[in-house]
Amino acid sequence: MMRLAAIKASLTGSNALPLRPVGQVMDLERLGAMHQSRLSFMRTLVRRIMLERWQIDTVRLELCADGYGTVIYEITAPQGLFSFVIFSDYLSSEERNDRVIASKWDLTMALVEGRVDEDYLEFLRQNVPLQEAGRVDSRVFVLSRANRSARNFDYVVDQLARGEQPDVANIAKVGYLYRTTAVYGSGKLGMADWEKVSTRYPDFSRPFAAEMFVCFMLRNFSLLQVEHIAAHRAPRTFVPMQPEIKRYFGIGNSTGLGMAPYLINHPMLINRWVEMRELALALVRTLGHIDGEVFQKFDSLLARCSQHMAETVTEDQWQTTNNLRVIDDLFALRRQAEQSLNSWNELLAWSEQHCSLQGQELLVSVILELYPQLVDGLEDYYCAEEFLDLDPLMPLQRLKEVIERRYDWALKIDFSEEGARDIFWYRSEEKMEPRLGQCALDSGKDKQMALGVGYAVYKCYQQLCQYIEEFPQHSTARFMVAQPKLRGIVRRIQSMDRCVYGDIQANLLAKDILPMHLLRAKLSFFGVSKFDPRSRLWVRNTMYQGAPLLEDIGKIYHDDWFMPLAPVNKENTDASVNE
Secondary structure (H helix, E strand, O other), rough: HHHHHHHHOOOOOOOOOOOOOOHHOOOOHHHHHOOOOOOOOOHHHHHHHHOOOEEEEEEEEEEOOOEHHHHEEEEEOOEEEEEEEEOOOOOOOOOOOOOOOOOOOOEEEEEOOOOOOHHHHHHHHHHHHHHHHOOOOOOEEEEEEEEEOOOOOOHHHHHHOOOOOHHHHHHHHHHHHEEEEEOOOOOOHHHHOHHHHHHEEEHHHHHHHHHHHHHHHHHHHHHHHHHHHHHHHOOOOOOOOOHHHHOOOOEEEEEEEHHHHHHHHHHHHHHHHHHHHHHHHHHHHOOOOOHHHHHHHHHHHHHHHHHHHHHHHOOOOOOOOOHHHHHHHHHHHHHHHOOOOHHHHHHHHHHHHHOOHHHHHHHHHHHHHHHHHOOOOOOHOOOOOOOOOOOOOEHHHHHHHHHHHHHHHHHHHOOOOOOOOOOEEEEEEOOEEEEEEOOOOOOOOHHHHOOOOOHHHHHHHHHHHHHHOOOOOEEEEHHHHHHHHHHHHHHHHHOOOOOOOOEEEEOOOOOOOHHHHHHHHHHHHHOEEEEEEOOOOOOEEOOOOOOHHHHHOOOOOOOOOOOOOOOOOOOOHHOOOOO
């Protein structure tokens, strides 16, 4: 913790690091414009796997010619032994459903502690394929499921069986063979809770490390499976996939409202993630020297990002327009940098005047990419204890000042305005998944989730001001006795005042709220790419595209899969043929 303490000590005084303002950073639309970076969870996990040279072995491969059966990988990490178990089952077209209400899937899988013997494998076989309908034990860290891509899976098998490589242009449209529909962890369905995983298993002690690892392993299994099926279908003509094309395959993901409440219900953690990203940017702005080599790499990364955006296929017109705007932003940034690039502060300020929010935030990710020696390592501080503490001795005048200073954004909202409180959030009874209700149309507002932080702060402030008029010298404790229902929001206000960035600044009850911004903010921390919104409520994306393969572990690692580009198809004659 010494490095983080030293960095934080530099946040005050005449030589303070240039952190971006809270009101700018925590604006919901800006958070929803972020992109993957060196600090994204997938990048940091893969860096750890490659640099620590985890040993990942296939200890059980029982697949029929059509790819159905059981596979077990054993993972020997520096501080533990784990198993990744996959069940591949036949799924008819009538049963295939990517929605959360599905009950059967092509693949179901689990990441578990230790080695799996026959008895435990049978226990997993009876429960893992059932997902929510089953019950696992605390040896399991993560439970997940996935379905085949209708557009890519059979096509790739057919190509390899014919002795040909899949057309990269086709892959670029849908960059995966499987897509996940849920990845469960942190104590759900009987699994090990986060406290156990984070304290007993250092290899997965960073937030969502185990969940991201499951997606990484799923991606590698998908490549093994298509080659297995193709080899059995046509052993004389089959060719394995070229490594460059393999790396271009990722894992598909569909993310809906289920992810949105997390950002509101874990404010200390989200503040910490944002803080580390902003600390990284501040370090680069302060210490990032710009020379000819840095400039060339910067220009090359901007060109790569532009091509990556051009290769991103989405059916959503809003996202298509945004991608085109970002491409224009990148061209303008390259031209501006050629004319003058004396400091990152100047270029960042220029981008805020001339680029879209997505262009501005992509520039941040690119800048971080240039200085691994300043950025890498901050991921070690991503954990934060999610504990909101009430300070009963705080004078009410002090509490009022905290609200006016840290929640000025909430006090500026006119909640009496039409549409300001039209939406409420609730959990569906069938799947316990978050949903949006309209106050004028739907019943159930009395069971809403407490996600309207801005409105709760506003109501608290109104009642606080009334109370202070009569009892100006009272403490928070006396106010809590008079208004016990405000205890939760007061606890949050006081706790978040101890954070650098605090709460996300948005009215989540407004009729025009875009949950997409919440989804994208969290997904950017995960490290996904190629956002393809399907509505304002859910988005498709791609994970691990361009990442190393299992067979790359042990080789020299350059960590250069930021914004991956489509490879160039080699001649099929270059591929080796299994006779």
